Amino acid sequence: MAKKSRTKARDIASTEGAGENAVGPRQPCPCGSGKRYKACHGAAGGAAPVFVSRPFEGMPGECDVIALRELVPAATVPLTVPGTDREVRLCTLLPMAAPAMVRESGAIWLGLQVAHQYGDPARDLGAVLEAAIAQTEPGVVGLTSPPGEGPRLQDLISNTSLDITVHDGFGYWIDDLGDQDDATAAALEEASSAAPPTARLESVEAAYWTNVGTKEHLRWVMPHPEDHLLDALARLHAAGQDSVAEGSRFVGMFRAHGRLAPVWDLPVGTGAAVLEDPAAAFAAALTDALATGGDLTAEERSARAGLANRQVTIR
Structure with a gap:
């Protein structure tokens, strides 16, 4: 029985892909159920026979x-x-x-x-x-x-x-x-x-400003593998280089369909237009941080742990 269960669980997990798309058994299930993966789609007889963690891979945009x-x-x-x-x-x-x-x-x-x-x-x-x-x-x-x-x-x-x-x-x-x-x-x-005002930035890909009334946000879906992106964001956060506008605050990330979407809170009245140049500058700094090799410093490791704790899986 144990061998059969292990085989079935392995077959389910194989639909996740390998490497960056693999989901650890104690991580939140990417389906958004709120359960750990091992208790949801990663379990024998899990919530569904197939789950694709990165369904839009290969899609333009x-x-x-x-x-x-x-x-x-x-x-x-x-x-x-x-x-x-x-x-x-x-x-x-x-x-x-x-x-x-x-x-x-x-x-x-x-x-x-x-x-x-x-x-x-x-x-x-x-x-x-x-x-x-x-x-x-x-x-x-x-x-x-x-x-x-x-x-x-x-x-x-x-x-x-x-x-x-x-x-x-x-x-x-x-x-x-x-x-x-x-x-x-x-x-x-x-x-x-009921639809909050939303605008897509032109200077970078997949970044969207929105005004929800009590505050404004920038939500930016990024294409980079999660571990590499977390390292790069931690380097920028530790260096105080994670702002996208005056008064902005990097508050966490969504995880959806195999990609992370960092989120910034913005002061009310910021608007989308003023984010264009700072977002482009942040993208350039992020590219440099992604290319940086070597281990994280103690301060950067602490920043990374804090960022990892501010992830919410929605899909």
């Missing part, structure tokens, strides 16, 4: 896709899909959190922020996209069971980069329709009012 799925309320990206001449648009959120919609025009809208929980959101998106392409009538498209093996979203598109538009609200839900009645307009305004 991987870090931006993660941000759009987890952090950004309203954004759209046009996708190019060989084999169909229909418009395909990737959206952060669709009405009623639909996985996908076929519009009256035949256009296909894919929703990133859905709750399939089948273990590989990129595979879910691929399956939904294929189903939407096969559907000719307008309506909602989704999954009612695990999609099984097949292409993931990054296998179905030919984009080499992403043209991301961040919206003030959810007006894009009706931008292909004519005038709306008062009830529709009111519902749309109510939905949009």
